[in-house]
């Protein structure tokens with residue numbers, strides 16, 4: 311079988327959005343909030359309850375009755391596609407990161423959608439030689455909610471005014487996947 315035939319066959323059996331980018335160890339990255347002198351400086355950006363947070367731990371899930379081993383799941387790792395952003399997960403179909411209409415960042419549940427919110431899945435980019443993540447060229451805002459900070463995109467109009475802006479510093483991860491799923 312020629313190589314082209316093999317890859318066509320593989321592509322045919324994979325779900326449509328399971329193949330965003332070729333992935334290898336080193337492509338995954340975590341996020342650190344950068345705003346010198348602010349209380350959120352150098353805090354990690356964590357996935358929890360389909361939103362992203364600072365000062366709230368990562369929540370992840372391992373279906374350990376059907377899967378023999380899962381990544382640790384303690385840290386939130388991302389992977390970047392062409393204009394898109396995903397969570398670095400093993401679950402088939404993956405989990406995509408989006409920006410909701412109110413400017414907050416969220417992520418899809420496996421095999422699921424976003425509950426009907428108007429969202430953008432594109433507009434993410436890695437800037438400054440891959441050091442910073444941007445959305446529509448802008449940085450991010452940490453809005454205080456219930457003792458933690460919820461992450462919003464600065465480029466979206468109507469983001470709550472009580473937040474702290476920060477740059478999303480890319481931290482390379484030493485694992486291919488961060489979790490089975492978040």
Ligand SMILES: *[C@@H]1O[C@H](CO)[C@@H](O)[C@H](O)[C@H]1NC(C)=O
Pocket residue numbers: 374375
């Ligand atoms: C499966 O995960 C649950 C919750 O994380 C844990 O309590 C349980 O011990 C795990 N079971 C196995 C077999 O690892």
Ligand SMILES: *[C@@H]1O[C@H](CO)[C@@H](O)[C@H](O)[C@H]1NC(C)=O
Pocket residue numbers: 392393
């Ligand atoms: C990236 O996406 C744009 C449209 O969203 C498309 O025109 C372009 O060909 C894509 N580039 C690659 C390398 O896939």
Ligand SMILES: *[C@@H]1O[C@H](CO)[C@@H](O)[C@H](O)[C@H]1NC(C)=O
Pocket residue numbers: 409410411412413429430433446465466
């Ligand atoms: C969605 O993307 C469009 C086009 O880039 C932009 O005008 C709009 O502000 C974005 N909306 C959100 C909520 O990110």
Ligand SMILES: *[C@@H]1O[C@H](CO)[C@@H](O)[C@H](O)[C@H]1NC(C)=O
Pocket residue numbers: 453454455456470471472
């Ligand atoms: C900040 O603003 C948001 C949105 O209006 C609100 O939900 C939150 O409670 C506010 N936080 C504080 C600490 O006032």
